[in-house]
Structures are given as C-alpha cells and as structure tokens.
Amino acid sequence: MAANLAPRAGWRAWMLGGVGLLAVLLALYVVAARRDAQLLRADPDAPIADAGLKRAAVAAGRGVFAANCASCHGADGRGGRGVPNLTDHDWLYGTGAVGEIEQTVAYGIRSHDPKGWNLAVMPAYGTIKPSPAHQIDPLSPGDIADVIAFLDRARGQPVSDDGAVQRGQAIYAGRGGCYDCHGGDARGDPAIGAPNLLDHVWLYGDGGDASVFQSIALGRRGVMPGFLGRLSALKLRQVALYVRSLSETPKETP
C-alpha cells in the first residue's frame, strides 16, 4: 500500500508546486502590467510620485536607449558631430519636457513624417539657390566672413575688424535673413530647432571659424528617424524618461 502511495504523493506535490509557481508568475505579471498601465496613463510631464515606478521606468528606458539610440547619440548620450548631446540641459527642440522628448522620438526630425520636426533647414548660403523653401539670396565668402566676425564679437571673442562686425550685423539682420530663424538676438528658437549661435554649444564642429563657415556656406539638415512603428508606447515613454533623467542628474562637484 505505502509503496503505491508514495509516487502519487510526489506527483501531487509537483502539481501543487507548479500551480503555485504559475500563480506567482501571474501575480508578478499583473503587477508589472498595472505599473506599465499606470505609467502610460500618467501625464508625461507630471513628476512621478512613486519612486519605485520611476526607477523601474528609467531602468527599462536605459535598455531601450542602448538598443536603439546609442548608435548615434553614444552610449553615454553625449552625442557627436551633428548629433546633439542629450545630457547638457541644452535643447534644440522645446524645453526638454518628457512629453516633448517623447514626441521627438516618436516622429523624428526631418524624417519625412508630417508630424516630425521639419520647420526649418539651415540654408546653404554659398550656393546659387540657398533654400528650396524661401527666397534667400546667396552670400559671398566675404559676406560670410563678416557675419562670423559679428557673431564672434557678440559671443565676446576678440575681433579687431570693426568694419567687418558692422557689415556682418547688417547681413544678419537684413538680406541674410538669419534673424528670421535664429532670432534677432541670435539666441536661437527652440520652436523650430534653430540653434543658439551665441552659447558655446555646437552641433557641428568645434565652433571654430572653419566649421561655422561650412555650416553657413553648405547648410545643415540633421535627420533623426522616428520610432513610432518600432517602439511601443510604453518603450517610448520609458526612453523619454531615461533621456530626461540624463540631464536631471546634478553635475558632479569635485
């Protein structure tokens, strides 16, 4: 008798163990799904009160970033030539709010998606027709050098040629039309992605006269793909929270 019972009891224990394990997995799944739903329902820009929820989302976003964004923006998010640094508190588009980052990532920049950022392209002033979209006249290499002299002085760099600075200012605010996109004060316009020309943050090159000359003469049109079809709504939210967190960390004080 006893010899018969033992295998059956072992089998029952296995069954119970299996059901228990399934129940635990299901519970974990339900908790995770509820957290994800909570994250998606929330206003992206409202601070997340639940610290655990936020930590989990940012950690998941780090993985999404490594797999989809690091190839261009760098593993640490500091970017490179033509690819903006995402850790520097300086935003080309908008103010760095989570909802804005999410939109940029979903629809891209000059990505041929009508919902993507595509409001302005840097004209190629050294060519016969600088802009396909606007009536803008070309500038001669001398004109471009004058505009650079004006911007250098406005940035506080020493420039000896007063004539060049004055001519450059007139071109900036006049026939060059730079003010139209970069603003009358040359501090850029985050509503269209026109960079601030007076800070020391450069999207292209080191800010030396040669790379600035190239930006003005040949134009620029950075492209970032949209991720809407490739990343789920949840992953978009997670990666936006992660990107936001990169510039929330206070700078290390030595």
Ligand code: HEC
């Ligand atoms: C139609 C709008 C428009 C006009 C007009 C325009 N820009 Fe731009 N400019 C842009 C945009 C947009 C970018 C950023 C391009 C990108 O992200 O790839 C840019 C980029 C630049 C850059 C590169 C900045 C960096 O951080 O590397 C320089 C320099 C610049 N513009 C100078 C000028 C000057 C000088 C003029 C006038 C002669 C001018 N721009 C006129 C839209 C404009």
Ligand code: HEC
């Ligand atoms: C193929 C290269 C590429 C990939 C992949 C890429 N980006 Fe970008 N990203 C760019 C470029 C280039 C720009 C700047 C475009 C311009 O000149 O305006 C940009 C701009 C941005 C901006 C705007 C920054 C600002 O200052 O306003 C954000 C935010 C951003 N990327 C996040 C991401 C995230 C998150 C991912 C991954 C899901 C990603 N990017 C993947 C190339 C890329």
